[in-house]
Amino acid sequence: MKSVSPLEVGAPIPDVCGVDQDGQTVKLKEISQKGIVLFYFYPKADTPGCTREACNFRDNYPMLINHGIKIFGISMDNQEAQKKFKEKYNLPFPLLADPEGKIVDQFGVTKRNGHASRQSFLAKDGKIVWRNLKVNPDNHVQEVLEVLKKLKENTPQNP
Template sequence: MLQVGDQAPDFTLKTTTGDTFRLADQRGQRSVVLYFYPKDDTPGCTAQACSFRDQYEDFQDLGAEVVGISSDDEQSHQKFTEKHRLPFPLLADAGGQVRKRYEVPRALLGLLPGRVTFVIDKNGVIQYIFNSMSGATDHVRNAKQVLEKLAQTA
């Protein structure tokens, strides 16, 4: 199981615009709030994405990029992004390989992909892990608090 202090596994996935996002490209540049979520346009996932959207500028000011990952395809992500005006990339992990590398557990008796947020510092080290299906917007608040603490110690 990945833990705080571990190096975040690198990955490369396509964005909704067809660009490639590679975690290693962020190293030395900015922190990353990497959040895994079950499915586009479901109530909890929409609340979470919109909460990240509404506070996105705060995350940018704290030197972080927000990145969402689910197994939905690029077309689903594109519709979800447009519908809710999401300013951050959503990545399609169709085969669930990145989810496996990050050891994100399944939820609700193994029926749904889990909801886990990682805060990764600019050196690529995991600083925070939060796993909760029910507290979708708690992921946003907690990640922001961790980044604020990191900013104070920098």
């Protein structure tokens, strides 16, 4: 199968559905139409880097939601693994299970050994406004907060 390029800044959010840890269907394009949404991809639930990253989002969640952001963690784990991960660490945001890699493929996220790479896409009003294709789990939240502040400060001009 041919590798797809990651979504570029300005690209629309793909019309793809995922299932969260509770089995609820989430339509990514629909939820990204209004406001700011972070779709962050991580390799595997309950592994050291992914746990640090998720807990960092959890610990900074009040500050993040003050910026009006919605957060969705996405990995190729199954629904049960996502549910255990969310409950074990009291994560306040949904985790999408993508065992077939449909969402991963639609976003053009690289796969390694059957896992999604650690990549992140920030959408505003249905379009990608920022992306990081080499996320560091230890400073991911700070990076997202900086981008959110810039988005608030200067509303982007239409090209």
